[in-house]
Amino acid sequence: MTTQIHLNGVVKTVASATSTPLLYVLRDELNLNGAKFGCGLGQCGACTVLLDDKPVFSCLTPLGAAVGRHVRTIESLGSAAAPGALQAAFIKHQAAQCGYCIAGMVMRAQALLERNTAPTDEQIRAHMEPNLCRCGTHMRILAAIREVAAAGSLQQTRKGG
Known part of the structure; x- marks a missing residue:
């Protein structure tokens, strides 16, 4: 089964289970490596992304929570050549x-x-x-x-x- 999410202004289709932490989907399936795995407990913030413009710990947020919402990662803000x-x-x-x-x-x-x-x-x-x-x-x-x-x-x- 596939799931669609709105990621950095684009609809993406992913194959991960909806219970998979969003961080793992971003890094392992979508190759967006800006958000980092720090503690896995929501205590450090290295994995912070925006979900409907609010910061969330993507290590604790299941993929299913992102369905129908807008996810933004550091990659949406700029690049090494043109930083935000x-x-x-x-x-x-x-x-x-x-x-x-x-x-x-x-x-x-x-x-x-x-x-x-x-x-x-x-x-x-x-x-x-x-x-x-x-x-x-x-x-x-x-x-x-x-x-x-x-x-x-x-x-x-x-x-x-």
Whole structure:
């Protein structure tokens, strides 16, 4: 049996069981490797993607939960050659040390800035809290998010919804 999902603005047909974690479908079946397996328990956020514009842990979200909804991954925001506003700011501020958490961080920040274009530092910190950076680049991550919010440049990155 196959299932269709709306992924990064395109309808995709997948063969995985609807109980399969969305993360495994993205990585193993669709070859989208931005979201990472970190803990498998929804405690680190490395696997964060947007489901109907809300951040979710794709390691805990079954494929069936994505049916009829819109899934966005880091791949929808830009590329190495043409990064989106948040991706460019993360690069500029050297927010990635090991880089493992960054796709999840960017996607969670994307969700915030799409909802609130001028968040306070307190709002940014509260929203980003579920995602962990074990390298300790939190201050650089916050600086990147602040920069994009101040510039009002997020509109340029909203694709694939």
